[in-house]
Amino acid sequence: MGLTAAHWVYLAGVVVIIGVTIARRNVLVPALAATFVTAWVMTGNPVTGIQAVFNASLTAASELFNIFLIIAMVTALLGALRAMKADQRMVTPFQKVMRGGWSAYVVLAVVTYGISLxxxxxxxxxxxxxxxxxxxxxxxLPAMGAAMAIAVAGQGMALSSDYVMQVAPGLSAVAAGTETSAVADVALVLSLVTGVAALAITGVMLRRHMRRPAESNLEEWEAGVVAEPRPARRMLRKAKPAAAVAEPLRVQVEEKVPVGATVGGGGGTPPPAAPPAQRTGGGGDGTVPDQEPAPEPADDPRTVRLSKLFAAVVPIAFLLMMVYMVLGKVGVVPALEGGSAAALVGGLAAILVVFVVAAFDGPKKALQTTGEHVTDGLVFAFRAMGVVLPIAGFFFLGNADFAGKIIGVPEGQEAPALLVDLVTAAERFIPGNPLVVCFGILIIGMMCGLEGSGFSGLPLTGSLAGALAPNVGMDPATLAAVGQMGSVWTGGGVLVAWSSLLVVAGVTRVPVVDLARKCFLPVVAGLVLSTLVAATFF
Known part of the structure; x- marks a missing residue:
């Protein structure tokens, strides 16, 4: 079967979406327009094209709603823990381990990765x-080193695999027509290869900037003294200084807002950054720090006990869940198939929310408070991920498994597979070398991430992975994971300054443009290495 007008319209839509992404503009309107025109040309009926705009988003929502529920439940759990300050107690013990710059660098990376996961x-x-x-x-540890460790370990290594919540692997897998667990497994390995390589290169870059432990280091940082490497003035004219970003974040921290994350996939607004810690003394010279905050009232003994309890219970529960998932993969316990892993994560988070809130607020008040936390979680989930639905809907229109639902193909009649047809037609121009295809998918993923949105490009990279994999003899899950690496590492908050990297720059008080520039070499080197691993061993 030759290519029809619908194929060319769909291809034009893909090209326009990529172009708008590179131009750092929101791709929602182009995706809606491309869905309408493509469905109209496919069926010859403009009314069907209008209906397809709605049906495409509805189909995407039905396929991805489990992801929304996981985000909501985990966000609700984090909100419940914050109410009793248990989240702080999970982190504070690591302060004692920071004896020098190198130990601080390792601790920051490990703790950021663990919590972000x-x-x-x-x-x-x-x-x-x-x-x-x-x-x-x-x-x-220099402030730039702290910022790079947090960005690489959290925004990059943890988010690109998203192995626990499996939001990113879910988006990639649905578009590629493969299992979420398969994409998640490959993505975990590739993220570790990329992250470890990036952290090692970053450590080499920081070796000349480490300092001896001293209170003066903290005083200089709080006073705004910029340590090496200094920002490039020409580049800083194009972006706000980190201090300017941090100030409104500190002002907004008092507001009661749903806990959230700009994962890039959502277009959600980054949550307010916590204010940097204030000096507790005058630095030995008898001076009083400016704007010394009033001391917070001490928590009552009951809150302290509950905070300590759940600061241990929640991490242990999730770790046991991870152990169970690993045992299932090696055959010791029944393996989690399909959406079972997602259901386990969401169900465990929901149960923990109930226990945490009931213990802290009491059974009567917990009925109301639990609902508030879950509502906040759902609001954040749709704020962060809602924009993905129309984009995913357009790429689902090119997949035969979903196109029938979108354009209303009668039962028993085969729906067109636009993307697969395009790839088949261009097969003679596509290199049969898995290495070339892997790097092609990586570059497309990185271009999608230039928008500053780490997840919105996953429907495209997943769809291309599903279409290209059979032609080069690769597993679609591997190609989808490679595209996921490119999109999330770029737009999830490591390589572009207009992403949630702003939050990292704000809390560490470094220029965001300089931070993105410093992360470029380590991260790109890590991505090249992980792509070579994917093409060679998977």
Missing amino acids: FFWPTPAVPLIGALLVPAAIRAG
Whole structure:
């Protein structure tokens, strides 16, 4: 079967979406327009084209709603823990381990990765910035080093695999027509390869800037003294200074807003960054720090006990869940198939929310408070991920498995597969080398991430992975994971300054443009290495 007008219209829509993405504009309107025109040309009926705009988003929502529920439940759990300050207690013990610059660098990376893996990075960054960054600066780690460690470990390594919540692998897998667990497994390996390589290169870059532990390090940082490497003035004219970004974040921190994260996939607004820790003394010279905050009232003994309890119970529960998932993969326990892993994460988070709120607020008040936390979680989930639905709907229109629902193909009649047809027609121009195809998918993913949105490009990279994989003899899950690496590492908050990297720059008080520039070499080197691993061993 030859290519029809619908194929060319669909291809034009893909090209326009990529172009708008590179121009750093929102792709929602182009996706809606492309869906309407493509469906109209496919059926010859403009009314069907109008209906397809709605049906495409509806189909995407039905396929991805489990992702929304997971985000909502985990966000609700984090809100419940914050109410009793249990989230702070999960982090504060690591302050004692920071004896020098190198130990501070390792601790920041490990703690950021661990927390971000379970709660996503952007909600974790203000917490880490308020509690661990001052201790790391005092230990001798330069502020730029702290920012790079947080960005690479959290916004990059944890978010690109998203192995616990599996939002990113879910988006990639649905578009590629494969299992979420398969994409998640490959993405975990690739994210670790990329992250470890990036952290190692970053460590080499920082070796000349480490300082001896001293209180003066913290005083200089709080006073705004910029340590090496200094920002490039020409580049800073194009972006706000980090201090300008941090100030409104500190002002907004008092507002009661749903806990959230700009994962890039959503177009949600980054949550307010926690204020940097204040000096507790005059630095030994008898001076009083400016704007010394009033001391907070001490928590009552009951709150302290509950905070300590759940600061241990929640991480242990998630770790046991991870152990169960691993045992299932090796055959010790029944394996989690399909959406079972997602259901386990969401169900565990929901149960923990009930226990945390009931213990803290009491059974009567908990009925109301639990509902408030879950509502806040759902609001954030749709704010963060809602914009993905129309984009995913357009790419689902090119997939035969979903096109029938979108344009109303009668039961028993085969729906067109626009994307697969296009790839088949161009097969003679596509290199049969898996290495070339892997790097092609990586570059497309990175271009999608230039918008500053780490997840919105996953329907495209997933769809291309599903279409290209059979032609080069690769597993679609591997190609989808490679595209996921490119999109999330770029737009999720590491390589572009107009992403949630702003939050990292704000809490560490470094120029965001300079931070993105410093992360470029380590991260790109890591992505090249992980892509070579994917093409060679998967």
